[in-house]
Amino acid sequence: MSEILSQSEIDxxxxxxxxxxxxxxxxxxxxxxxKVKKYDFRNxxxxxxxxxxxxxxxxxxxxxFFQTFLSGYLRVPVKASILSVxxxxxxxFNNAISNPAFLSIIDFKPLNGQILIDISTNIVFTIxxxxxxxxxxxxxxxxxxxxxxxxxxxxxxKKAMPLLKDAWNNIIEINPKLDRIEVNPQFAQIIPPNETIxxxxxxxEIGQRAGMMNICIPYLLIEPILEKLSAKYWFSATKNExxxxxxxxxxxxxxxxxVEIRAELGSTTVKVxxxxxxxxxxxxxxxxxxxxxxxxxxxxxxxxMGNIGVSNNKMAVKITKVVKDGDNDE
Numbered sequence: 001m002s003e004i005l006s007q008s009e010i011d012x013x014x015x016x017x018x019x020x021x022x023x024x025x026x027x028x029x030x031x032x033x034x035k036v037k038k039y040d041f042r043n044x045x046x047x048x049x050x051x052x053x054x055x056x057x058x059x060x061x062x063x064x065f066f067q068t069f070l071s072g073y074l075r076v077p078v079k080a081s082i083l084s085v086x087x088x089x090x091x092x093f094n095n096a097i098s099n100p101a102f103l104s105i106i107d108f109k110p111l112n113g114q115i116l117i118d119i120s121t122n123i124v125f126t127i128x129x130x131x132x133x134x135x136x137x138x139x140x141x142x143x144x145x146x147x148x149x150x151x152x153x154x155x156x157x158k159k160a161m162p163l164l165k166d167a168w169n170n171i172i173e174i175n176p177k178l179d180r181i182e183v184n185p186q187f188a189q190i191i192p193p194n195e196t197i198x199x200x201x202x203x204x205e206i207g208q209r210a211g212m213m214n215i216c217i218p219y220l221l222i223e224p225i226l227e228k229l230s231a232k233y234w235f236s237a238t239k240n241e242x243x244x245x246x247x248x249x250x251x252x253x254x255x256x257x258x259v260e261i262r263a264e265l266g267s268t269t270v271k272v273x274x275x276x277x278x279x280x281x282x283x284x285x286x287x288x289x290x291x292x293x294x295x296x297x298x299x300x301x302x303x304x305m306g307n308i309g310v311s312n313n314k315m316a317v318k319i320t321k322v323v324k325d326g327d328n329d330e
Contacts, residue, residue, distance in 0.1 A: 046196045046219050048086050051229040052222055054171075055222075056085045059200050059215055062167035065161055068207065074130040075300055079205040080213075091193035093216055100144040104157045105190060106164070107177045113221035114179060114190045116214075117157075123204050123211035128152055130206070154181055155314075162212045171228050190217045198222070239312050263317040264308065284289040293320055 049057075060082055060152040067080040102124045126136040128149050145153070157178050164176045181186040183281070191197070196219040204213050222229065244281060266286030277283075288294065296304035305321040 001243060004181075013140055017046055034196075040141065047198055047222075048225075048230075051226060052087065052198060053083050054229040055167070055198050055217065056082060056200065057074065058167050058171065062164055062215075063162035063202060063271070065166060069159065069163060070127070072299075073156075074127065074136075074206065076130060076136065076207045077205075077300075079203075081203050082200060083203055083212075084201045085198065087196055087198050087219075090191050090195050090197050090216070090218070093197060093199055094185050094188070094193070096190075099185055100183045101185055101188075103155065103182040103185065103188045105188060106178045107179050108160070108221060109175045109177065111172070111174065111221050111224065113218055115176075115218070115221065116188060116216040118212075118214040119204070120211035120213070123206060123213070124149075124153060126206050126209040127156065136206060147307075150183075153302065154178070157181070171223055190216075191220060195220060224238060259298055263298045263308065264309070266292075266294070266295065 012179075063082065067078045071078040072189045095119060098121070100121065102119050102121055104119070106115050106117065108115055124145070129136040131152050140177045168174050198217040198219070200215040200217070202213045202215070204211055227318060258280055266288030268284060268286050271285070293305040294308055294317065295302045296306050296319065302323050304319045306317040306319045306324060309316050309318055
């Protein structure tokens with residue numbers, strides 16, 4: 001409650017105004033500068049800023065895992081980053097989804113509910129094109145998905161479930177399971193329209209193609225663990241350093257990881273009509289000469305140069321040079 005001024009204080013205030021010690025214009029400007037924020041009672045802000053920040057950290061981890069997985073699985077550079085984290089009513093998000101869409105609905109046991117991952121269709125068609133042997137660079141699709149395409153993407157999303165589990169491990173042990181994939185947003189009503197969701201919007205770049213990925217997390221799903229999403233809990237639960245055993249286990253897994261090594265005899269460029277007319281006995285000239293060294297790739301990167309030969313009645317390649325930095329010209 002405002003304090004009532006005494007008569008002497010009122011006199012002193014009037015005297016200060018008359019003498020110019022107090023500038024009335026400055027007082028008015030201060031009043032004008034005060035900002036008033038609108039509050040929408042139909043869409044209350046239920047998730048605190050530090051809890052949104054924790055969700056961002058969790059999904060940054062998932063995005064890093066998913067990026068690494070896609071890079072190896074598709075054999076193409078993948079870049080990913082979070083663009084925004086905010087909260088909305090579910091119907092605002094659902095109404096903004098294009099049709100057809102690619103919506104993965106995921107059970108989040110033991111939490112009661114589901115999350116939704118929306119990947120833009122141009123990215124999905126790029127992934128499908130890479131899986132079927134294309135380079136994914138010229139995909140211009142604006143149609144619904146075939147059953148075979150949905151089956152391929154169903155496999156991709158199932159492989160992403162352990163990555164989602166690992167990303168949440170510091171907060172809660174979950175067992176995410178892909179429930180279904182929907183292409184029509186109207187059939188993806190995982191919660192009532194007016195319920196609050198946390199929405200994480202991400203950018204995905206696969207080779208030369210870019211698109212969006214949204215992760216929709218209902219408030220009702222995370223309400224039982226809101227305390228664990230506070231900054232205080234997150235930083236107390238997160239280890240700053242790996243233990244010696246954890247570091248050794250990571251090293252062991254890395255050293256036992258199998259990678260593909262390819263020796264390339266050479267390459268060339270031909271027209272489509274020439275490919276269509278190829279027959280048995282035709283000769284294709286490559287860009288390498290007979291005695292040139294061949295490129296030896298690990299994954300998509302050139303790491304060595306070598307000479308082709310025979311060892312124990314099998315084709316072999318002898319390393320003649322190490323390419324220190326490597327290069328990727330796919």
